[in-house]
Amino acid sequence: MKEGILVLNPGTTSTKVAVFDGIAELWRASIEHDTQDIHQFAHIAEQLDYRYNIIRDAIPADYLKNLCAVVGRGGLLRPIAGGTYAVDDELLSDVKAARWGEHASNLGSMLADRFAQQLDIDAYVVDPVTTDEFDEISRVSGVPGIVRKCRAHALNIKATARRAAAELAIPFNEARLVVAHLGGGISIAAIKEGRISDVNDGLLGMGPFSPERSGALPLQGVIDLVRDQGYDRAKEIFSRESGFVGYFGTADLREIEKMIESGDKQASLIWEAMIYQVAKEIGAMAAALQGNIHGVVVTGGLIKSDALLERLNKYISYLGRIFEYRGEEEMLALAEGALRVIRRQEAAKTYGENS
Numbered sequence: 001m002k003e004g005i006l007v008l009n010p011g012t013t014s015t016k017v018a019v020f021d022g023i024a025e026l027w028r029a030s031i032e033h034d035t036q037d038i039h040q041f042a043h044i045a046e047q048l049d050y051r052y053n054i055i056r057d058a059i060p061a062d063y064l065k066n067l068c069a070v071v072g073r074g075g076l077l078r079p080i081a082g083g084t085y086a087v088d089d090e091l092l093s094d095v096k097a098a099r100w101g102e103h104a105s106n107l108g109s110m111l112a113d114r115f116a117q118q119l120d121i122d123a124y125v126v127d128p129v130t131t132d133e134f135d136e137i138s139r140v141s142g143v144p145g146i147v148r149k150c151r152a153h154a155l156n157i158k159a160t161a162r163r164a165a166a167e168l169a170i171p172f173n174e175a176r177l178v179v180a181h182l183g184g185g186i187s188i189a190a191i192k193e194g195r196i197s198d199v200n201d202g203l204l205g206m207g208p209f210s211p212e213r214s215g216a217l218p219l220q221g222v223i224d225l226v227r228d229q230g231y232d233r234a235k236e237i238f239s240r241e242s243g244f245v246g247y248f249g250t251a252d253l254r255e256i257e258k259m260i261e262s263g264d265k266q267a268s269l270i271w272e273a274m275i276y277q278v279a280k281e282i283g284a285m286a287a288a289l290q291g292n293i294h295g296v297v298v299t300g301g302l303i304k305s306d307a308l309l310e311r312l313n314k315y316i317s318y319l320g321r322i323f324e325y326r327g328e329e330e331m332l333a334l335a336e337g338a339l340r341v342i343r344r345q346e347a348a349k350t351y352g353e354n355s
Contacts, residue, residue, distance in 0.1 A: 002068040010107040019063040020335040045096045070115045071338040072108030074128025076101035082131040084337040087123040090352035126337030127155045133195035152187035152199040159333035160299045164323040178285045182302035186210040190285040208277030211251035214242035279315030295321035
């Protein structure tokens with residue numbers, strides 16, 4: 001059986017591209033796009049032809065001969081259950097119109113569809129950021145009219161939870177885990193029988209602060225800052241200029257650790273505070289699962305730091321087995337999602353049937 005898979009992961013000014021044979025990566029490239037070229041397009045969808053031509057020319061021709069599927073980053077879709085989705089007309093309509101938001105990742109499904117048409121293969125997306133599997137109780141905020149949303153690093157959370165389940169030799173749909181994705185943004189999720197049943201909003205307003213984002217905040221401070229700075233400026237501060245960036249002007253953990261090594265007490269305090277808040281959120285998600293968990297998964301770029309991981313483990317080791325998956329393998333996670341369908345381990349979902 002053919003298991004050649006083309007993987008496409010578009011970002012703001014670059015597109016990551018890889019070719020897999022099953023789970024074996026054969027080739028990878030990160031294609032940088034000229035900023036001036038990108039800025040000539042008023043809308044993300046208008047970049048499709050531009051990016052497609054560059055990507056097509058970059059892929060060695062031999063790698064295009066034995067493909068059976070292409071998979072793209074899911075982008076901003078309506079709230080849907082996680083899984084692997086066949087790219088259909090309704091999905092493409094939503095991302096082309098940016099119905100649920102404008103983001104470069106919307107190009108993932110569009111590019112996948114274009115390659116699929118040219119190569120006569122199947123096109124998929126996997127666990128988009130709008131994956132929503134919340135328990136109803138998780139949606140309640142405490143303020144009528146404000147509903148908690150499932151917004152997280154779903155692709156990496158689900159992929160690493162699957163790996164932990166495999167290590168435990170249990171079916172994924174029986175797994176009960178806390179998964180902490182620690183990167184520029186932080187998402188800490190309760191995985192209940194394979195679903196993201198609860199997670200903090202890692203972009204705006206919940207959970208620990210991260211290298212760039214504010215996390216949960218005292219409400220009076222939020223009200224005052226919005227009053228003084230205005231809505232748009234406050235949103236920028238909370239989502240891009242908080243955490244390490246706000247305190248030190250850098251999101252690079254290595255720079256913070258150098259400051260700590262040089263005796264900077266403020267850097268040491270803020271570093272410890274982030275770890276402390278991460279540990280508290282992990283504990284909260286364990287409580288949401290009533291303590292009935294198979295273990296805790298920690299993943300993402302931040303745990304490449306031995307010092308951070310060692311300190312975090314001192315807080316959470318009481319929770320049982322700790323699975324460590326350093327960095328995040330988004331390309332592999334996308335390939336694995338397509339491969340499960342190719343191998344008939346699960347059926348592809350249809351976006352148009354989940355309206």
